[in-house]
Amino acid sequence: MSVPDPVASFIENRTFAELAVGDHAGSVRTLTARDISLFAVMSGDVNPAHVDAVYAATDMFHGVIAHGMWGAALISAVLGTQLPGPGTIFLDQSLSFKAPVGLGDTITTQVTVTDKPKEGRVTLACACVNQDGVTVIDGIARVIAPDTKVRRPRMVLPQVALHAPAAQYARLIAATTVLTPVRTGVVHPCDVLSLTGALDAGARGIIVPVLIGPAARIAATAEAAGRSLKGVEVVDAPHSHAAAAQAVALARASRVAALMKGALHTDELMEAVVDADLGLRTDRRMSHVYVLDVPTYPKPLLITDAAINVTPDLSAKRDIVQNAIDLAHALGTPHPKVAILAAVETVNTRMPATLDAAALCKMADRGQITGGILDGPLAFDNAISPASVAAKGIVSLVAGAADILVAPDLESANMMAKQMIYLAGADAAGLVMGASVPIILTSRADNAWSRLASCALARLVIG
Structure with missing residues (x-):
């Protein structure tokens, strides 16, 4: 005999006395990208042999869980919630993984009572079969069945929000790969964050950084960051105010197509940008x-x-x-x-x-x-x-x-x-x-992804 509908509003176990050989229960689930992500987060298992995750512009993780480890979790869920159900104590489980479970596979899981060898002990056959009728997992489980009846409202599972960090930004950055990098005036990049952010964007082909500021300080910052400035244009300016004015002048002369804030205050840069005579005002x-x-x-x-x-x-x-x-x-x-x-x-x-x-x-x-x-x-x-x-x-x-x-x-x-x-x-x-050119206004708190994404925004605006 089978147990009640597993999606009913109540969850109920079957005690040892109620169980008979041949009783069975099961579930049907389709493996989704969300399941793969939740499995990886819950277990901490990011072994490529188990989760082959390719970060793509769809904001999802795609992959195959080799040997059906997700399917094995489905067997445990049926044993713990349906047959025998709440109160079951697991003794041992032996499973044979016959075939991988892939993204989009629909798995029918079934456990069947095969033996009651002694008081309290129950042996169950376990199997997972995919949509093509192929057995992906089979084996046995030995449990101690509950001796007390349990019937209670089924718990509503919490909503879990999955988010691939910077997924939206990855798409922005990817969109710039078909575009020619633009010369970008990086204003006073005299700290490691602003300098490396500009150099990283240059390495990805989003911008061509033109570093504007005290040349000696920029060189010292690059050395401290372990980065080379070989092939990178540096425009010497004695201090941050002069660097801002020089950067705006280069933009007015069309020698750079965008500006990027470095290690200076926003108002220092914007003061030069909004200057009525020498700035970058438009209508x-x-x-x-x-x-x-x-x-x-x-x-x-x-x-x-x-x-x-x-x-x-x-x-x-x-x-x-x-x-x-x-x-x-x-x-x-x-x-x-x-x-x-x-x-x-x-x-x-x-x-x-x-x-x-x-x-x-x-x-x-x-x-x-x-x-x-x-x-x-x-x-x-x-x-x-x-x-x-x-x-x-x-x-x-x-x-x-x-x-x-x-x-x-x-x-x-x-x-x-x-x-x-x-x-x-x-x-x-x-x-x-x-302004007449886009201005990348970074913050000291911005991480590497944010800096790259800001550069990508400027590149996409220029077209």
């Missing part, structure tokens, strides 16, 4: 855009403006939105969904952010902002959470699926981005848009 207001790879969000999330405009007015917000849309286009999102954030999702005359949001949406309707789908005001949860949208009954093409979050001011944008980085484990790349 567009400059703004900073974070591109975040958030473990719990299914796509890149852009947040703006977190670094340039402290309290932007409506005109500045129009440019901030357009800059972010243009960056999203460069990343391959043809119609980005733009959420204009406020504390609430309704217009409130006492809350200026809601009025600006409504005005920006109307500006998009009139063609003053192009290339994106705008909605606002939207509270943060309404912008990124489908569950919140459903609960509040919001009808919107943007709500719950935003590509771009536009904050009311710099402080809120900066805090929002930093919370995602430090509390949600997000990786952060960033770019200043609206």
Whole structure:
């Protein structure tokens, strides 16, 4: 006889007295990439013979678990939850692995009582068969069956969020491989992080770094980092302010096509960039855009403006939105969904952010902002959470699926981005848009992936 449906709302064991030879139970599962990742994380087993994981642009791990180790776990699950079920004590198990279990295989697992040799002891035949009828595992298990009846509600398994670190960034970097690297002025790269970040991007063919700053200090930094500057152009400048001015001059002369911040303060670099006579101004207001790879969000999330405009007015917000849309286009999102954030999702005359949001949406309707789908005001949860949208009954093409979050001011944008980085484990790349060249605005806290991704952003914007 078989046991009750294993997906029923209750879990129930079969005591030794209830078991008879021939009783059986089983399950059917299809091996997915998610299963492989969970198996590797749970066991710590990253042996290529067991998990052949190829990091690909699909943000998934693909592979084959050799000898059906995942299948063996399925047998244990049936024994522990169905037959005999809760209270079972494992004595020993002998399995023979007949064939590998591969990604996409559907495995039918069955255990069958074959003997009750003495009080409490039970022997079960175990088998896993794939969708082609091939036995991939067989063997026996010996257990002590429970002597007390257990029936309780089936536990709801927790949701587990799997995230391949920097997976979104890997796709960005991969997209630059078919593009010619661009000359990039690296401003004052006088610490190991900024120098190695630029050299790494150069080694990957994303940029051609032109190092601008005190030549002796740059050379000493390279020596400390164990890196060679052979073949790398160095433009000598006595200090950070001079390096910023020199870098902007090279950009104005079209000798570099992008700038990258090194070991100097953001305001030092931007002071040269925004100079009315000698800077890199266009008819567009400059703004900073974070591109975040958030473990719990299914796509890149852009947040703006977190670094340039402290309290932007409506005109500045129009440019901030357009800059972010243009960056999203460069990343391959043809119609980005733009959420204009406020504390609430309704217009409130006492809350200026809601009025600006409504005005920006109307500006998009009139063609003053192009290339994106705008909605606002939207509270943060309404912008990124489908569950919140459903609960509040919001009808919107943007709500719950935003590509771009536009904050009311710099402080809120900066805090929002930093919370995602430090509390949600997000990786952060960033770019200043609206100047005549893209500006890679790195942070001292940025890791190697973030620096490479920021360079890739600049390269994709240039086209």
